[in-house]
Amino acid sequence: xxxLVIGPGCxxxxxxxxxxxxxxxxxxxxxxxxxxxxxxxxxxxxVMMTPALAVNGNIKVVGKVPSIAExxxxxxxxxx
Numbered sequence: 001x002x003x004l005v006i007g008p009g010c011x012x013x014x015x016x017x018x019x020x021x022x023x024x025x026x027x028x029x030x031x032x033x034x035x036x037x038x039x040x041x042x043x044x045x046x047v048m049m050t051p052a053l054a055v056n057g058n059i060k061v062v063g064k065v066p067s068i069a070e071x072x073x074x075x076x077x078x079x080x
Contacts, residue, residue, distance in 0.1 A: 001031040001078060002057065007050035009037050016051040016065045023071040029079060 005020055007013030017035060024031045036042055042050065049063030053071070055078040066074070 001029060001055065001075070003031050003033045003075075004036050004045075004052075004054040005033065006036045006042055006045060006047050006052040006054060008039065008042070009035075010050070012065050013037075013051040016053060016061075019065065019068050019071055020053065023068050023075060026068070027072055027075055029075060031075070 003020060003024070005013065005017040007016065017033070020033060024033065036045065045052075045054065045059070047059065047062060051061075051065060052059060052063070053061040053066070053074070055074060058078075060074045
């Protein structure tokens with residue numbers, strides 16, 4: 001599973017990265033988590049508000065930090 005945490009490195013972006021890592025750990029899934037901080041790359045992905053979360057190339061969350069439970073639901077749906 002490919003996961004992108006998208007944002008310039010603000011506090012909310014860091015929180016989203018931590019929550020995502022925690023959710024992956026709790027679910028026990030194999031995932032590669034990458035951070036996209038370059039503004040050009042963020043815009044190329046079509047993201048206009050950060051933080052954002054993409055799973056397997058699909059943008060799942062934009063402009064907010066979901067809870068760990070919400071992230072786990074997103075990851076479970078992507079794995080199904």
